[in-house]
Amino acid sequence: RKNVEDFTGPRERSDLGFVTFDITADILKGKNGSIFDWNVKQLFLYLSAEYSTKNNALNQVVLWDKIMLRGDNPRLSLKDMKSKYFFFDDGNGLKGNRNITLTLSWNVVPNAGILPLVTGSGHVSVPFPDTYETTKSY
Amino acid sequence: AVAGPDMDLFGDLRRMNKRQLYYQVLNFAMIVSSALMIWKGLIVITGSESPIVVVLSGSMEPAFHRGDLLFLTNFHDDPIRAGEIVVFKVEGRDIPIVHRVIKVHEKGNGNIKFLTKGDNNEVDDRGLYKEGQNWLEKKDVVGRARGFLPYVGMVTIIMNDYPKFKYALLAVMGAYVLLKRES
Numbered sequence: 633r634k635n636v637e638d639f640t641g642p643r644e645r646s647d648l649g650f651v652t653f654d655i656t657a658d659i660l661k662g663k664n665g666s667i668f669d670w671n672v673k674q675l676f677l678y679l680s681a682e683y684s685t686k687n688n689a690l691n692q693v694v695l696w697d698k699i700m701l702r703g704d705n706p707r708l709s710l711k712d713m714k715s716k717y718f719f720f721d722d723g724n725g726l727k728g729n730r731n732i733t734l735t736l737s738w739n740v741v742p743n744a745g746i747l748p749l750v751t752g753s754g755h756v757s758v759p760f761p762d763t764y765e766t767t768k769s770y
Numbered sequence: 771a772v773a774g775p776d777m778d779l780f781g782d783l784r785r786m787n788k789r790q791l792y793y794q795v796l797n798f799a800m801i802v803s804s805a806l807m808i809w810k811g812l813i814v815i816t817g818s819e820s821p822i823v824v825v826l827s828g829s830m831e832p833a834f835h836r837g838d839l840l841f842l843t844n845f846h847d848d849p850i851r852a853g854e855i856v857v858f859k860v861e862g863r864d865i866p867i868v869h870r871v872i873k874v875h876e877k878g879n880g881n882i883k884f885l886t887k888g889d890n891n892e893v894d895d896r897g898l899y900k901e902g903q904n905w906l907e908k909k910d911v912v913g914r915a916r917g918f919l920p921y922v923g924m925v926t927i928i929m930n931d932y933p934k935f936k937y938a939l940l941a942v943m944g945a946y947v948l949l950k951r952e953s
Binding site: 673674676678680682687688689690691692693694697699701717722737739741742743744745746747749 | 832833834851852853854855870872873874875876877878883889894915916917918919920
């Protein structure tokens with residue numbers, strides 16, 4: 633984790649987190665039914681980090697996403713993934729933050745009808761160290 | 771007896787006296803008013819100023835394509851959370867944008883600021899926001915996408931791009947309602 637100037641946003645230094653993760657998931661509907669029934673066109677999966685800081689009571693940052701089309705294998709087995717998006721905090725709240733929860737959720741996109749947002753059961757808590765890293769290539 | 775179906779139509783027009791014409795006009799006005807009332811009712815029920823929107827760009831493909839119809843709600847107590855599909859307007863611009871929330875920072879007092887990105891875009895929406903604006907707020911939100919119908923919105927896009935089509939359609943509808951006789 634580093635404290636870096638975020639050039640894409642507000643011109644202030646904020647904490648930037650680096651997370652690598654594995655995902656093993658079986659996207660089902662109900663008890664063992666395949667999520668891909670006749671009215672499911674695709675799933676938009678995303679891994680989000682949720683945490684609290686002194687600045688903000690609730691923070692949510694999407695680290696990674698993937699589109700799973702009907703016909704794709706609903707079983708995910710990903711190892712050593714790096715986050716797709718920069719994990720910038722709004723401030724310096726990542727340093728020493730012990731309670732960052734990563735959850736996998738997905739948006740069900742039907743052929744027609746309701747667009748539900750489902751959160752997977754199972755989540756992981758990630759603690760950030762108390763110190764910043766000095767330059768290390770990402 | 772008079773000949774042919776064409777002659778019957780003009781005969782009808784001539785025979786229709788003023789009273790019947792006024793009646794048909796009132797009928798037409800009632801249909802238009804009812805439609806407007808239903809629309810206003812939807813605005814009240816959903817809490818959104820525009821409860822039904824048409825997708826105009828391909829920035830949310832493959833989920834939504836140009837011409838798809840989205841149904842929105844905008845309940846005040848619904849918190850904005852990552853992963854949700856929101857329709858928002860950039861201050862000073864008329865066109866609503868449909869994208870996904872990828873970052874949320876909420877303070878204890880309920881103040882929320884969030885960042886959006888189109889699924890099909892490489893980068894987040896900061897380039898679309900106002901000059902110097904880095905976050906969206908609740909006030910920029912038109913609604914949250916709760917349901918959708920594919921293709922149906924194409925009619926609106928065609929009517930916008932080809933105004934002649936819109937006028938032709940209105941003329942045909944108007945003629946039909948005015949000339950229809952209740953048996």
